[in-house]
Every structure is written in C-alpha cells, then in structure tokens.
Amino acid sequence: MPSRPPNLRQRNRGKPAAKVSNWTKRASRQERGYGRAHDLMRERVLTEEPLCRICDAAGRVTASCIADHIVPKAEGGTDDRENYQGCCDPCHKVKTARESKRARARRACP
Numbered sequence: 001m002p003s004r005p006p007n008l009r010q011r012n013r014g015k016p017a018a019k020v021s022n023w024t025k026r027a028s029r030q031e032r033g034y035g036r037a038h039d040l041m042r043e044r045v046l047t048e049e050p051l052c053r054i055c056d057a058a059g060r061v062t063a064s065c066i067a068d069h070i071v072p073k074a075e076g077g078t079d080d081r082e083n084y085q086g087c088c089d090p091c092h093k094v095k096t097a098r099e100s101k102r103a104r105a106r107r108a109c110p
C-alpha cells in the first residue's frame with residue numbers, strides 16, 4: 001500500500017519551535033501603515049498614472065504596477081496623494097535599493 005511522505009507538521013512533532021530573532025521578525029503590512037487606506041490609494045494612483053513616471057521621464061513607456069512613495073515614509077514622506085507616483089517593478093527595485101543604502105548609512109552614523 002503506498003504511503004504518503006509526512007507533512008511538515010508531522011515531521012516536526014515533538015521538536016522545539018524554530019526561534020525567530022528580532023532581526024528577522026517584521027511588522028505586518030497593517031502595522032507598517034499599508035492597510036485598507038493604502039490599498040484604496042494604490043488603486044487610485046494606478047488608475048490615474050497607468051504609466052511608470054520614472055520610465056516616462058527617461059522616454060520609455062512602461063506600465064506602472066506599484067504605487068510608490070516619492071519621499072519614503074522612513075525619510076518623512078506622507079501618505080498624501082502628492083507623495084505617490086505610478087512606478088514599474090524594475091524602477092521601484094532600483095529606487096528601493098538606493099533608499100535602503102541611505103537607511104543603512106543613517107543607521108551606521110552615530
């Protein structure tokens with residue numbers, strides 16, 4: 001008779017739960033300010049700006065799929081409509097990498 005491999009819960013039965021360090025624990029999207037109000041704003045931004053603003057400035061035509069904070073919230077940006085832009089995924093990744101680099105530099109300086 002064929003038997004099924006044990007699922008994760010069965011395999012880990014009796015073992016201590018995996019520890020989650022404070023460094024890997026991340027607040028939920030609601031806790032980070034991305035709840036229902038953000039979802040509605042995202043819909044509005046993507047409807048009003050169907051093309052990526054950054055690509056548009058560079059002469060490219062790319063569909064936007066992300067409602068991006070122009071000034072990041074970590075740098076004092078607000079959730080006002082004026083602080084949002086339609087953005088494509090590649091542009092958002094580049095912008096986020098730059099913002100993360102700045103954030104690391106801020107944390108490194110006393």
Ligand SMILES: [Zn+2]
Pocket residue numbers: 052053054055056062087088089090091092
């Ligand atoms: Zn883009």
